[in-house]
Amino acid sequence: MTLYIGREASKLWKRICSETTTEINLLLDNWKYLLAGLIFQYIHGLAARGVHYLHRPGPTLQDLGFYVLPELGQDKAYISETVFTFVFLSFVLWTFHPFIFKSKKIYTVLIWCRVLACLVASQTLRIITFYSTQLPGPNYHCREGSKLATLPKPHSALEVLLINFPRGVIYGCGDLIFSSHMIFTLVFVLTYQKYGTRSCIKHFAWLVAIVQSLLIVASRKHYSVDVVVAWYTVNLVVFFIDKKLPELPDRSSGNLPMSLPLSTKDKDSKSKEENHKLLNGNSVDPADWRPRTQVNGKIQEDANGIHDSAMNGA
Known part of the structure; x- marks a missing residue:
């Protein structure tokens, strides 16, 4: 006890x-x-x-x-x-x-x-x-x-x-x-x-x-x-x-907000800004600049993935 x-x-x-x-x-x-x-x-x-x-x-x-x-x-x-x-x-x-x-x-x-x-x-x-x-x-x-x-x-x-x-x-x-x-x-x-x-x-x-x-x-x-x-x-x-x-x-998400979260209006404006950058050819994240190739309707991240899939008969 x-x-x-x-x-x-x-x-x-x-x-x-x-x-x-x-x-x-x-x-x-x-x-x-x-x-x-x-x-x-x-x-x-x-x-x-x-x-x-x-x-x-x-x-x-x-x-x-x-x-x-x-x-x-x-x-x-x-x-x-x-x-x-x-x-x-x-x-x-x-x-x-x-x-x-x-x-x-x-x-x-x-x-x-x-x-x-x-x-x-x-x-x-x-x-x-x-x-x-x-x-x-x-x-x-x-x-x-x-x-x-x-x-x-x-x-x-x-x-x-x-x-x-x-x-x-x-x-x-x-x-x-x-x-x-x-x-x-x-x-x-x-x-x-x-x-x-x-x-x-x-x-x-x-x-x-x-x-x-x-x-x-x-x-x-x-x-x-x-x-x-x-x-x-x-x-x-x-x-x-x-x-x-x-x-x-x-x-329930477990993430700690360090300040008041963005309002819906702010989120929408931020999404529109990111979409505008993408349409103009400017990616938000430099990591998104890597080439992507479509195979069988799926987006492949790099050429190595395509080569491996072809070798395995996929």
Whole structure:
């Protein structure tokens, strides 16, 4: 029993070391994309902090979701945050599963490059939207009479740049259309829908996304329009980014891509360029310059092969 556990632990350690080496090589080639995506997360938080200074509390707007869904109240507002935390941590753990499990369909670095690209595009649209029009926040700390509804003027630029994380993010106001929680949730679910392997988990993930949407409205953190706009905007953003970004490489081939693979358009243009060279009499590979003779409908690489075949009566 002890020998079996030791052998399995040794295999697991070798797998972790091998995967770490692979991912480090990919990270060295794609660190700029990851760094840009992480920096934009700070910019998004900074934009949400800035719109809080512009927020002016007022009467809660008429909302169909508020009539249909019962209000959870301040004491139960943590439920939606708990569900979101579960979604976030589950997805992060899944992206690192190749380090532990044998079934390795994705590369962690490349999958996060793709996820961050979707997040950046969606958050850019979100920043433009909530700065265009500031709505009175429906959340409890954003209503009239709350001290957190409007931030006092900052005394220095450092006060704005620090964004008071995480309290400034949890108790923000004004960044409504569209929901940031739904951006992350939908991007994660859509990514697993494409690259995940368990159909039951895919169905469960979509169910959690729907429940998350209802909880956000029931907690009065967002208006229904914030959630509805997030659903179709994020889906469209992910759809168009999938068309533009190159497809992730297939791990079953065993080849390590040192960078993001070529897109279909790049591959087509490269093939056309090679065909153009061949038509003009320029071979892509000097090895292809050797003479070839056709015998009995078959291409022979050199004259020696023809002579040998003739001698053997072939």
